Amino acid sequence: MVVHTWEWFALGGVALVLILVDLFGHVRKAHEPTIKEAAIWSSFYIAIALLFGVVLFLRHGSTFAGEYFGGYAVEKALSIDNIFVFIIVIASFKVPRLYQQKVLLYGIVMALVMRFVFIMLGDALIQRFVWVFFIFGLFLLYTAISQVRQGVDDPEDKAKEIDEYKPNAIVRWAEKRFHVTEGFVGQRLIVRREGKTWLTPLFLCIVSIGTVDLIFALDSIPAIFGLTREPFIVFAANVFALLGLRQLFFLVDGLLEKLIYLHYGLAVILGFISFKLIIHAFHGYDLLLAIPEPNIGVSLSVILGVILITVFASLWGSKKRRKADEGSATGENRATDIVESETNETSAPVGEDRD
16 A cells, blocks of 8 residues: 555644644533534544545555455444543543543543554564564454453442542652642643642543553554554544544443443454454464455454444343343332331231221
8 A cells, every 4th residue: 555645644634633623612611512412523523534434445445445444443343442441530530521521632632642653663563573463363362352251240340440440650650740739620731839830630630541542552453453554544543433532432421331242242353353363474474374364345344243233232132131120120119018018007006997
């Protein structure tokens, strides 16, 4: 794939414009987005991402466009899983709803910069060493197994994660090195008091969000390199998946509990890409040539198919679970009413009509 310098600048320009639209159109004026607003802007970002894929198709052909769409779908699916952790971090810092947009936007910008560095390093490695694909593949296989384990966790244990969350090492270092205000100071990140610089909890939360996403990059970047070897496509998929994450946060916040099979779906996708990476690595040493490496058409079909099945199965399963819980609660209420009725009859005064 021949990517001209102006295409990199164009992609960077689009990303910068979208960030500025978010910053001056939404985040600058603190407010709590409505579901309608989040849905409209989420649709807008998805439309921009799809439009970029069409442009890629016209300039570079169907193969590279297919790689982009596959990578974007994987990044988008993984970003939904990221949102659950973002909710935990933001809740642990007790960030007011009005300021959460700013935290997410600045954290996402930090993540984009760090991911760009990771992508360039990853590309340099895979261009020189075929064995890197073994490492990527095995790491994704481990991640897939971890996703299955998370899927079988007790929901009550997940609810405790907010209370048990501890800031990472970078945030703890900042808390020891700088003065930190006890509460939020509006939307300010840094304040001057008595000639000293003080950090606000909002600043620490942004750092936490950005560094947490860096950990997620260890999963997502090897995953997308399993679909394409082009750093331009990898970065573009990350740009459009991450920049729409702020709106997606407010859209699915509170609805994540309905995606009860999300971890299983992600495990299947990551397991499939792990298989693809390992087979590619063996082929690089002229081994296991009888086993074909899935092409981008097969990969895209598997990814989209798993995502659709996961969403519909989750919605059906959550609805069925809710009805079962309601039936159980109704049964418990009836049992309680019977016990109370019998207790009242037993305690009635002698000679009183008990009919």
